[in-house]
Amino acid sequence: MPELPEVETVRRTLNELVAGKRIRSVTVKLPRIIQRPAEPEQFADALAGRRIETVERRGKFLRIRLDGLVLVSHLRMEGRYGVFASDEPVELHTHVIFHFDDGTDLRYKDVRQFGTMHLFEPGREFELPPLNKLGIEPLEASFTLETLIGKLAKRSTKIKPLLLNQEHIVGLGNIYVDEALFQARIHPERTPDTLKPAEWKRLYESIRATLARAVDAGGSSIKSYVNGQGEMGMFQHQLLVYGRKDEPCPSCAKPIEKFTVGGRGTHICSRCQPIAKTRKTAAK
Numbered sequence: 001m002p003e004l005p006e007v008e009t010v011r012r013t014l015n016e017l018v019a020g021k022r023i024r025s026v027t028v029k030l031p032r033i034i035q036r037p038a039e040p041e042q043f044a045d046a047l048a049g050r051r052i053e054t055v056e057r058r059g060k061f062l063r064i065r066l067d068g069l070v071l072v073s074h075l076r077m078e079g080r081y082g083v084f085a086s087d088e089p090v091e092l093h094t095h096v097i098f099h100f101d102d103g104t105d106l107r108y109k110d111v112r113q114f115g116t117m118h119l120f121e122p123g124r125e126f127e128l129p130p131l132n133k134l135g136i137e138p139l140e141a142s143f144t145l146e147t148l149i150g151k152l153a154k155r156s157t158k159i160k161p162l163l164l165n166q167e168h169i170v171g172l173g174n175i176y177v178d179e180a181l182f183q184a185r186i187h188p189e190r191t192p193d194t195l196k197p198a199e200w201k202r203l204y205e206s207i208r209a210t211l212a213r214a215v216d217a218g219g220s221s222i223k224s225y226v227n228g229q230g231e232m233g234m235f236q237h238q239l240l241v242y243g244r245k246d247e248p249c250p251s252c253a254k255p256i257e258k259f260t261v262g263g264r265g266t267h268i269c270s271r272c273q274p275i276a277k278t279r280k281t282a283a284k
């Protein structure tokens, strides 16, 4: 599943490839990708003749701004966009094709068919699903140590599922939560109400640093076929704990452990991320 850095990479690439292009017509081959409006014909009719202004991002959603409309697109597991010459053969699993008036197409391909597209009048997209309940953007200036503490500090449930919840902070998925908690030396089953000020500061800084590094690692590549998952591989060699079960901790050399937290595979160093002794005793 692409996370914020991967979607940001897709956004930058897509923006370079399609900003300024005018849509001549739209072909919807799999109606269920189109969630709003109800009928795919309405979707196609509304977009015909529109010019793409910019491609932006909100959480893991692409927000494609056109003159007079906004297209919100979620890639989910395996959605991809690619730009092709119109006369190139259409690949299998291509579900939506935006035909531009310059002889190229933007094609949306999605083997798993979980991706979604919603069309809105500008501004309305923030009042309705899927964008209306999204939390704060961790890479924007509005995400401060104080906002992080304000959102989570009183909670008494495990920190990892809270960080994964898109209603608090957007864009953090399983990989980057594990990485950020490791860097902050916080056990994923700690609860926010037990975190000390120094731990909040480390957590805040590690969320910012982990995401920013991943965006930088993925942000430089331009490909004709934009694949959120493919781009993820570029950052994988820099991951410290995720996917490294039994490998030595980069900090203390103790083998990385893997277990499940809130149903998600979780990687930690139990020496660098101890669960607080007081809580362990209390639980017994």
Ligand SMILES: [Zn+2]
Residues within 6 Å of the ligand: 249, 250, 251, 252, 253, 254, 269, 270, 271, 272, 273
């Ligand atoms: Zn360690």
